[in-house]
Amino acid sequence: MxxxxxxxxxxxxxxxxxxxxxxxxxxxxxxxxxxxxRAQFEAGIDTVELGIPFSDPVADGPVIQDASYRSIxxxxxxxxxxxxxxxxxxxxxxxxVFMMYYNTVLHYGIENFAKExxxxxxxxxxxxxxxxxxxxDLRTALKEAGDDTILIQLIAPISKERIPxxxxxxxxxxYCVSSMGVxxxxxxxxxNVREYLSSVKKVSDVPxxxxxxxxxxxxxxPYIDTIDGAIVxxxxxxxxxxxxxxxxxxxxxxxxxxxxx
Numbered sequence: 001m002x003x004x005x006x007x008x009x010x011x012x013x014x015x016x017x018x019x020x021x022x023x024x025x026x027x028x029x030x031x032x033x034x035x036x037x038r039a040q041f042e043a044g045i046d047t048v049e050l051g052i053p054f055s056d057p058v059a060d061g062p063v064i065q066d067a068s069y070r071s072i073x074x075x076x077x078x079x080x081x082x083x084x085x086x087x088x089x090x091x092x093x094x095x096x097v098f099m100m101y102y103n104t105v106l107h108y109g110i111e112n113f114a115k116e117x118x119x120x121x122x123x124x125x126x127x128x129x130x131x132x133x134x135x136x137d138l139r140t141a142l143k144e145a146g147d148d149t150i151l152i153q154l155i156a157p158i159s160k161e162r163i164p165x166x167x168x169x170x171x172x173x174x175y176c177v178s179s180m181g182v183x184x185x186x187x188x189x190x191x192n193v194r195e196y197l198s199s200v201k202k203v204s205d206v207p208x209x210x211x212x213x214x215x216x217x218x219x220x221x222p223y224i225d226t227i228d229g230a231i232v233x234x235x236x237x238x239x240x241x242x243x244x245x246x247x248x249x250x251x252x253x254x255x256x257x258x259x260x261x
Contacts, residue, residue: 002148003095003123004172007046008207011228017261018173018229019254020209021236022049022099024067026076028245030084036240039247041094043254046229047173049126052081052100059128063234067241078108086120097124097152097172105138114141117149124172126152132166157196164203173207175231176200178214197226217260230261 001009011018021040025033033050040048051057053071057064078100085096098117105113105127117125130138135151142149150171157177159166167174178193201208210220211231220230236253243249 002150002172003093004047004097004150007095008173008228011046012207017224017227018046018207018209019044019258019261020047020049020097020173020211020229020231021045021254022051022064022231022233023240023250024051024053024064024071024237025081025084026053026071026074027067027240029074030076030080032245032247034084034088035247036245036250037088037094037096038092039251040254041092043251044258045094045254047095047097047123049097049099049231049233050081050085051233052078052098052104054101054104057101061234063237067237078104078113082116082120082122085122089121095123096121097126098122099126099128102127102130110137110141111145114138114145114149117142118146122149124150124152126154126175128154132162155200157192159196160199163199167200167204167206170204170206173209173228174200174204176208176210176227178210178212194223194226197223201226217257220261224261230257232257 008018023036027033037048051064051068053068053076055072057068060068139151142151152172152175153166153170154175154177155163155166176197197208197210207228209229209231210223210227214220214230214232215235220227236250239249239253
């Protein structure tokens with residue numbers, strides 16, 4: 001059981017919903033990213049998705065695309081992100097998921113990537129452009145590296161009959177995409193989102209999280225009886241940009257959102 005699984009188990013025992021945020025690594029810089037991560041941890045965040053910047057982030061909307069571009073301009077890369085997590089682990093045990101694209105993994109080397117994630121303390125990996133049918137190499141590498149870094153599954157509203165397959169042996173949590181499209185769509189959820197979430201919940205042995213376009217706790221209230229938590233990215237990044245990446249504002253946002261859940 002890694003940090004994500006331990007935290008989800010704790011929340012289940014407490015009867016609470018999980019709150020997961022996304023931030024782009026390397027903004028405002030690597031030290032600033034660490035400050036924001038620590039501040040969120042102290043505020044009670046349950047897991048953070050750390051976006052590894054990529055030149056063509058096809059699953060992301062304009063806000064995260066721009067953040068990724070600016071981070072790349074700062075010189076952020078996977079090597080530096082792994083080093084940052086290693087340094088963070090000296091005094092912070094926040095559950096961390098790398099949100100990234102498969103070309104970055106391939107360029108680094110699948111086996112090397114898995115070993116380094118396990119060594120420095122990356123708890124999970126989400127790869128939006130890696131289909132389930134092509135995950136075996138990465139799954140095997142992660143397991144052979146120590147099985148502490150887990151592959152988190154993404155499920156879309158059109159998955160339907162694929163849901164049982166996608167959730168077979170799932171660990172950590174399942175990321176349910178609220179709509180067809182990219183991140184940051186202001187709660188413009190798919191018309192059959194309730195039916196879709198119920199289908200996932202019926203067969204899932206891991207917590208069900210809803211993401212894409214969520215800005216406030218009110219956005220997920222209609223589904224709170226079905227989901228186990230919410231994921232927010234774009235809205236937090238916009239807040240950080242407006243406040244000059246003030247970690248205190250990030251902590252306040254986390255505390256307020258968790259109260260709303």
